[in-house]
Amino acid sequence: MECLKGRVAIVTGAGSGMGEAIAKLYAEKHIKVVVADMNNDSINRVVADIEKNSSCVLGVKTDVSKQEDLKNLVDKTLEKFGTIDILINNAGIMDNFISVDDLDLNIWNKVMDINLKAPVLLSQLCINYWLKEKKPGVIINTASVGGMFGARGGVSYVCSKHGIIGLTKNIASVYRENNIRCVAVAPGGVNTNIGKTLTHPDQKGMYALSQYVAAGPTGESIDVANVTVFLASDEAKFVNGTVVTVDGGWTGA
């Protein structure tokens, strides 16, 4: 993808899993990468790995649930690289499959702030920059098959991921004529650290999953990262406002 060379991408949640794989693969493709994560040690590790082959990388400690951190992320990116071309809204957390009757509002708020509100606000900052500068831009949101079906997470996770698909379609339909595209990837089961956060899975949520859904194949982060390279490129210029499922056929079966 020659067109991607020299472009600037912000990747949130780039300290682990799919975000890390995207950041590293983008750097290999000569994209200038901003590694944004709330975990400083992870940022330093990923940046150090990328720096073995590229000097075009910047780490910015960012808690995406904090509005001031999002503003700082955009400011630091523009300061270092002078522009933004690609935004990957990837940072996300799960919710232990907690159903409505057991829902603690703190969990709902935390999941919504990270998985949905942050992508809205960071998209807003980038879109306002692109509109002001009359520049094209691409936003790729990491949704989930939990954003298309009901039993692949708790109520907070499922609602946040359905929401991010709505966000994707809304941005795509409003800004198409401004050359701003927005697409989502919907991974199925991917081998990352997020699985370790399922510490006390809610029995009702797990029962619903087992009753309706057979266990699917497990993919690796690079399987999703590969798809995002195409989606960010000019070759994908007619792909807009849609969701690309990356689940090894789980939801197709």
Ligand SMILES: NC(=O)c1ccc[n+]([C@@H]2O[C@H](COP(=O)([O-])OP(=O)(O)OC[C@H]3O[C@@H](n4cnc5c(N)ncnc54)[C@H](O)[C@@H]3O)[C@@H](O)[C@H]2O)c1
């Ligand atoms: N792994 C899967 O099976 C799977 C499936 C579908 C969708 N997803 C989605 O993929 C995305 C990436 O998840 P992953 O599986 O790579 O998980 P992961 O836990 O390996 O990585 C998530 C990263 O996000 C960071 N993060 C968490 N909260 C943050 C915050 N407030 N601010 C900034 N960074 C924060 C973490 O520090 C971590 O580095 C998430 O949106 C997740 O919902 C994962």
